[in-house]
């Protein structure tokens with residue numbers, strides 16, 4: 108197969124790379140394609156999720172697949188009660204007398220379709236093209252369970268001793284992980300105190316090395332509604348007398364950001380100081396990283412500055428609107444109400460609860476023109492800044508990148524949010540935490556044409572295996 112030329116895969120039976128490649132081809136891809144076809148949207152995007160049963164179907168597919176692996180004593184169970192999204196726990200007991208536990212995290216819920224997909228592609232239609240598997244949730248984050256369990260399987264097949272591995276796959280991440288704290292409480296006896304946590308829901312800046320996430324932004328999701336009338340009226344009769352709800356909404360949004368520059372105006376949403384440290388990948392180019400229309404002027408002074416901005420700057424996006432008909436249905440009417448869903452990314456060190464309070468107070472104060480304004484914050488998630496990495500973890504990750512690509516890993520601050528990391532750091536202070544992933548150039552998680560870069564998925568599989576292996580040596584050494 109040509110698709111793995113970049114990794115120059117050695118014959119199967121050789122090292123972990125070859126085993127990972129063969130497992131992905133034979134075992135993972137057929138199952139991952141079945142998962143891709145399931146419209147298992149996160150609860151925020153499917154209020155009937157429980158009755159629809161798609162999250163439960165995805166969880167049981169991943170559970171069954173895990174049970175079929177050649178891993179001695181592997182136990183896979185789905186936790187969950189009525190009203191709560193399922194949690195899949197896969198528990199692989201230690202081998203070769205190793206001690207300690209590695210916890211690997213992923214999620215199975217998906218973002219909605221969002222936008223027009225290219226001809227021949229669709230959110231719930233798995234399509235393989237060259238070294239890519241297209242479909243919603245392939246890269247964010249359906250691949251994670253497969254990568255984690257395959258990492259265990261290839262270590263065992265190669266008779267490399269390892270500690271216990273617990274893979275935790277939740278189903279409310281894209282809604283801000285509201286069900287995760289309860290699940291972590293319920294599973295705390297099973298989880299114990301991990302010696303290492305590996306999170307496979309993050310990104311990479313290129314596909315030619317492994318990438319470590321040094322920070323993540325937090326997130327506020329809110330709904331802002333402006334009402335001026337109890338029902339729509341002729342715009343010719345009311346226009347000039349009744350202020351429009353759209354203009355008043357704009358005034359409210361202008362309180363949050365400078366409409367010319369996008370600069371967020373609330374001091375509580377800015378980090379005190381931004382770190383300068385980022386390892387720029389050679390040749391990273393913002394214009395190539397996004398499907399930008401020709402001529403668009405980007406924010407930020409340089410590509411280096413853009414990476415720091417993405418990691419450490421608060422930013423507002425309007426992600427949905429109600430009360431406005433589609434263009435073909437628009438009539439000459441002064442509409443009664445406009446509602447916007449907004450998403451505010453927060454710098455890693457900003458406290459989401461304080462940011463939430465600041466947002467509510469600035470939007471609720473003095474409604475423009477005395478309109479009826481309603482503000483509801485639907486989610487507030489803290490960001491995360493990685494503590495300095497333990498030497499042995501850094502070494503294992505660096506060795507894995509060199510083994511796979513012949514280059515040391517890079518690290519960068521991610522612009523997205525993974526609430527799990529902040530929760531975990533709070534629960535297990537001091538436990539080393541590696542966040543890495545496959546969401547690289549073009550992979551377009553959350554947008555149309557999402558794809559999983561298959562060589563990167565295999566590489567992350569091997570990296571996970573190497574981290575697990577190193578944790579076993581480490582914790583066994585400690586115990587002895």
Ligand SMILES: [Zn+2]
Pocket residue numbers: 214247248280308
């Ligand atoms: Zn994700």
